Amino acid sequence: MSLPKEPRQLMINLMYLVLTAMLALNVSSEILHAFKTINNSVSKSNEAINGKNNETMLAFQANEDMDGQKERVKPFNDKAKEISKEADRVYQYLENWKERVVAEAGGYDVENGEKSIKREDDINASTRLLVENKGGDSIKAQLEALRKYMLDRVSDSSRTMMGQQLAIQIVDPKPNDNNPQGDWSTGNFYNMPTLAAVTLFAKMQNDIRNSEAIVIQRLFDEANAKQIKFDAITAIAVPKTSYALQGQKVEAEIMVAAYNKSVNPQISSSSGQIKIENGVGHWTGSAAGVGMQTVRGQITLDLGSRKITQPWDFQYMVGSTGASIQLDKMNVFYIGVPNPITVSAAGYSMEDVSISIPGAEVHADPARGKGAYNVSVGKLGDIVASIIAKKHEGGTAEVGKMKIRVKMIPDPEPQVGGKSGGIMPASTFRVQSGVAAVLKNFDFEASFKILSYSFSMTKKRDPDIKGPFVASNAYFHSSPQIQALVEQCKPGDIVYIDDIKAQGPDGRVRTLPTIAFKLN
Numbered sequence: 424m425s426l427p428k429e430p431r432q433l434m435i436n437l438m439y440l441v442l443t444a445m446l447a448l449n450v451s452s453e454i455l456h457a458f459k460t461i462n463n464s465v466s467k468s469n470e471a472i473n474g475k476n477n478e479t480m481l482a483f484q485a486n487e488d489m490d491g492q493k494e495r496v497k498p499f500n501d502k503a504k505e506i507s508k509e510a511d512r513v514y515q516y517l518e519n520w521k522e523r524v525v526a527e528a529g530g531y532d533v534e535n536g537e538k539s540i541k542r543e544d545d546i547n548a549s550t551r552l553l554v555e556n557k558g559g560d561s562i563k564a565q566l567e568a569l570r571k572y573m574l575d576r577v578s579d580s581s582r583t584m585m586g587q588q589l590a591i592q593i594v595d596p597k598p599n600d601n602n603p604q605g606d607w608s609t610g611n612f613y614n615m616p617t618l619a620a621v622t623l624f625a626k627m628q629n630d631i632r633n634s635e636a637i638v639i640q641r642l643f644d645e646a647n648a649k650q651i652k653f654d655a656i657t658a659i660a661v662p663k664t665s666y667a668l669q670g671q672k673v674e675a676e677i678m679v680a681a682y683n684k685s686v687n688p689q690i691s692s693s694s695g696q697i698k699i700e701n702g703v704g705h706w707t708g709s710a711a712g713v714g715m716q717t718v719r720g721q722i723t724l725d726l727g728s729r730k731i732t733q734p735w736d737f738q739y740m741v742g743s744t745g746a747s748i749q750l751d752k753m754n755v756f757y758i759g760v761p762n763p764i765t766v767s768a769a770g771y772s773m774e775d776v777s778i779s780i781p782g783a784e785v786h787a788d789p790a791r792g793k794g795a796y797n798v799s800v801g802k803l804g805d806i807v808a809s810i811i812a813k814k815h816e817g818g819t820a821e822v823g824k825m826k827i828r829v830k831m832i833p834d835p836e837p838q839v840g841g842k843s844g845g846i847m848p849a850s851t852f853r854v855q856s857g858v859a860a861v862l863k864n865f866d867f868e869a870s871f872k873i874l875s876y877s878f879s880m881t882k883k884r885d886p887d888i889k890g891p892f893v894a895s896n897a898y899f900h901s902s903p904q905i906q907a908l909v910e911q912c913k914p915g916d917i918v919y920i921d922d923i924k925a926q927g928p929d930g931r932v933r934t935l936p937t938i939a940f941k942l943n
Contacts, residue, residue: 499646559608746823759929761797873897883915
């Protein structure tokens, strides 16, 4: 094709080419908004993890400062301090790179005291600084060095396992047409919008904080594993009977959380008798009164150089003679599910015994036998169940009662393919049908229905975030866009599922935490 000779036509053609190039490089505002949302979320997560790490370091120092513990704890605490210091340095190193990339893209706009990046969609700044000028190579080297630094400070027996758990994982991309050498910097930063680069740095900082948390917790555990004498106690009082009739024998055990059979503590009690054997106190008393009874006392342990004293208490319910209420599954009632109970009353025919629970619906359960009921509750708090029996001389009487706490069913865990995030093979993810809400470690039969969620995906070789797309139920096929992304997912893609809404049998709509998967 020959070029036009007329200057005016030549200028028009050049302007058309420039416009086409600008349109091809334009990053949509929706995608930038998604990056901004993810960046804000990851930044808040970084703050939370850093707070927990600081708490662990304070606990580490408190253990070292205890009498007789410095020699045992200090070597591990020193390593934890070194790791936190090095993690802070690399974290700040990435923070500086954020500012350099933003400055290269034109800096910030300030409005009403809030900063925003002027050119969020600029793809040249990250390419120039991190790919062409080799800044990405320095970042990669810093992360690899930090990972090795952390692993070198845990025990040899833990190093392989910790290497698999650390969030800092440096993996070179596979070579392709755009990155024939499989260069790490090119794979991560080439033609990356400024806001996306800032988000990626935040994710790397998140990996640093998570890795820091794992390693210092491991050092904390290793320090405690070498402990010969316990350095703190928590008093525990365990009643053998939670419900008793007047005059019946009531027993409980009072002990320290970590105890030594050769050291007997001193234990006082507000009632009953205590016998101490092999470091454990055995409480024995007689049930008196009607209703909830509380027994309190103190436990003192002589450690030689100091004495530790802790309070203890436990509760048990006393009913009227001959009547009792048994909660068949849990010691509380849950809203939204039938709560099975069994009522008994010695000296009365079960046909003459009933139960009254104001604020609850009570239904007899003949399939389980006489005295069996299912209770449905709808309000949080405490309720009182009363056993009512017909008297031989006529009329009725309350022969027993029990205060019961009412709680909400706990939140379920969002899962895809039985996992709540992490690494999943792309082939496995492609065959999943949707998101499930799994209620773990709950004795009742209760299911949650997924109402909606937001689905986003970052493709390995495409800096643009696909989504978010909203599903109207648990299944991916409820949204054609989501189903298409699932079917097309490949290793290296990252999936984000957030704003998950689920409804349980109690009718309450819960917002479940975000889950993310890195496909391999």
